[in-house]
Amino acid sequence: MFVAALKWGAAICLLGLIGLVVAVAVAMTQLPNYDQLSKRSDLGQMIRVRASDGSLLVSLGPSFGRWLAYDEIPPTMRAAMIAVEDKRFRSHIGVDPIGVARSFKVRLDSGRWRQGGSTITQQLARNIFLTNSRTFGRKVKEAVLALALERKFTKNQILELYLNRVYFGGGAYGIDAASRTFFGHGAERLNLGEAAIVAGLVKAPSNYSPTADVEAARGRASVVLNSMVENGFLPAGEAVAAHPAEVKVQPAAKQNSVRYFTDWTLPQLDTLIDETSEPIDVYTTLDPAMQAAADRAINGYSPPGAQGALVAMDRDGAVRAMVGGRNYVDSIYNRATQAERQPGSSFKLFVYLAALESGMKPSDMVVDKPVTIDGWTPRNSTRTFAGPVSLREAFSRSINTISAQIGDSLGFGTIADMAHRFGISGRISTFPSMVLGTSDVRLIDMTRAFASVQNRGISVVPYAVKKVVTADGRLLYQYQSNEQRVLVAPWVAAEMTDLLQSAVLSGTGRAAQIGRPVAGKTGTTSSNKDGWFIGFSSGLTTGVWMGRDDARTVAGLQGGTAPARAFAAFMKEAVAKRPVEQFETQAPMPDWQLEPDEEAWGFNMEESAPLVDADGNPIATQQPDPLAPEQQRPQDGSQVDQQWLDEVLKRNPENRPPPPRAAPPRQQLPQQQPSEPPPDPLQPRP
Structure with a gap:
């Protein structure tokens, strides 16, 4: 009976052994080759977002670092990992019988499978091919795969794969990513103390992460060093000299205000590059110094209980700084790009742009007086009326009744069209009160509009991504300037700049002065719910908004107070190293605009004969067409693209108002008796 049982047992063991050999052989044939295993795209996509100077802003997804060949890995790093994770790594066949026996004992004692008993090869098999479920079936698969790995690859290759793929916490996969994350340098430079900290992370990455609990990490490193000594990998004297407590850990990158920018930027990748699982580096326009200055300005000047936002963009639309709130950790809501207030x-920027385009001049005299339009009676903040004032003074003092008269004279739809022309994306009311900024807008759109004025009336489109490259340097995307649109004629933009500069020099925006030319405009809503200041200097345009998310009153909040001061504090730092630029407040008009007839082009378009060369062949000529695409216009670029405006404004070309082809002569105030009021250009024309 005993002999029969023994025979049956031997037969079962033999069948099991044969089955195991077959399973390992099959697994070997299905294993990827070494080059395939060294690709880590199966771990997820890593995206590193970088600032304009190349510094890392944020790393999302897994971090891989550089793949290190076996000989590039410091011997102390290899020894530390073997000592603490698998001291019999060099001698077992992929599965350690002693470790397996210990694992079964733990299972019997505790009633469930616990972490333990797995060799480095088994851990590699689990990390690449399996899940972390603690079931008997998974342990069997893990063992089979480990045996197959040992048959297919050398010990050195397995250790290389393991050290370059294992997770060390903080999003870091592989020792190079871990070294760069925690110590700020590549893994080839790891010293003994640092190697001990890295090796100690595998057991519990979250518990022993140096950036989460540096003391726990150093304590775990001491355990690793003791294990190295006990297993003959390290002399005791060297372990004592390692001093894990003295290892300097790189602090985790602060991801506060910069996350507003990266959250706005990353979704744009969907339209810039094709989908890829490769690790990529996204190089952006953000200036770290400007971002820090913006963060300080918003947190330093926002009233208690209020939020603040700031956007700064260069003359080409490159966004240099973006703050969407006082603290990203407390609120990820981006008030610079999402909030509509x-x-x-x-908003009077668009009112006065329309006025200037219609022929009015900064020096024209207008009358500040009581007005009522369709039952609406606007009031000035001073509750008084100044009488005859220049258009420049009316703007700099932000006189509401003048804006109302401009809207009534030109049409409120004309003002709305001007705002849409300059990039305001939301719906704009055409009720009379719209001239005082009652329609909700976004800060980034308003900043873009002011930037287009600084750009001599040529459109500015904000952008954030300069280029996208893969980890091996392959270029996926390179920014190219968008087609620029002429929004208003150059002299309109120049005269608007004149008005904006006067608002800072002597008007409501005096707090925004920074010791160099600044042009800008304040904005304050009813009951002090919102405060705005948007302006530009030295090629940089910055918009600031402050208010409460619940739109409640903020005591003392006005555009000319906290927002203007935050603007000045930021701009003093942001443009400190830029040359001082004087504003161009008068732009010359080209001859073809001053003389808009056939003779201005040098020939009669309808009657002249075609030009021919000496052989009688016709000479190709390009006739200026005010409705043609922009590249066909005269080179001075001063003609507004009317076809594009028709599309933006969704209007029928047949109903298009005739564009002003020449600036009307400046209106001169006639000689009158002092008792007689000056002529008012805002009165309806006969």
Whole structure:
């Protein structure tokens, strides 16, 4: 009976052994080759977002670092990992019988499978091919795969794969990513103390992460060093000299205000590059110094209980700084790009652009007086009326009744069209009160509009991504300037700049002065719910908004107070190293605009004969067409693209108002008796 049982047992063991050999052989044939295993795209996509100077802003997804060949890995790193994770790594066949026996004992004692008993090869098999479920079936698969790995690859290759793929916490996969994350340098430079900390992370990455609990990490490193000594990998004297407590850990990158920018930037990748699982580096326009200055300005000047936002963009639309709130950790809501708030008097930019385009001049005299339009009676903040004032003074003092008269004279739809022309994306009311900024807008759109004025009336489109490259340097995307649109004629933009500069020099925006030319406009909504200041200097345009998310009153909040001061504090730092630029407040008009007839082009378009060369062949000529695409216009680029405006404004070309082809002569105030009021250009034309 005993002999029969023994025979049956031997037969079962033999069948099991044969089955195991077959399973390992099959697994070997299905294993990827070494080059395939060294690709880590199966771990997820890593995206590193970088600032304009190449510094790392944020790393999302897994971090891989550089793949290190076996000989590039410091011997102390290899020894530390073997000592603490698998001291019999060099001698077992992929599965350690002693470790397996210990694992079964733990299972019997505790009633469930616990972490333990797995060799480095088994851990590699689990990390690449299996899940972390603690079931008997998974342990069997893990063992089979480990045996197959040992048959297919050398010990050195397995250790290389393991050290370059294992997770060390903080999003870091592989020792190079871990070294760069925690110590700020590549893994080839790891010293003994640092190697001990890295090796100690595998057991519990979250518990022993140096950036989460540096003391726990150093304590675990001491355990690793003792294990190295006990197993003959390290002399005791060297372990004592390692001093894990003195290892300097690189602090985790602060991801506060910069996350507002990266959250706005990353979704744009969907339209810039094709889908890829490769690790990529996204190089952006963000200036770290400007971002820090913006963060300080918003947190330093926002009233208690209020939020603040700031956007700064260069003359080409490159966004240099973006703050969407006082603290990203407390609120990820981006008030610079998502919030829609009433702009108050900063909206008067479009009112006065329309006035200037219609022929009015900064020096024209207008009358500040009581007005009522369709039952609406606007009031000035001073509750008084100044009488005859220049258009420049009316703007700099932000006189509401003048804006109302401009809207009534030109048409409120004309003002709305001007705002849409300059990039305001939301719906704009055409009720009379719209001239005082009662329609909700976004800060980034308003900042873009002011930037287009600084750009001599040529459109500015904000952008954030300069280029996208893969980890091996392959270029996926390179920024190219968008087609620029002429929004208003150059002299309109120049005269608007004149008005904006006067608002800072002597008007409501005096707090925004920074010791160099600044042009800008304040905005304050009813009951002090919103405060705005948007302006530009030295090629940089910056918009600031402050208010409460619940739109409640903020005591003392006005555009000319906290927002203007935050603007000045930021701009003093942001443009400190830029040359001082004087504003161009008068732009010359080209001859073809001053003389808009056939003779201005040098020939009669309808009657002249075609030009021919000496052989009688016709000479190709390019006739200026005010409705043609922009590249066919005269080189001075001063003609507004009317076809594009028709598309933006969704209007029928047949109903298009005739564009002003020449600036009307400046209106001169006639000689009158002092008792007689000056002529008012805002009165309806006969």
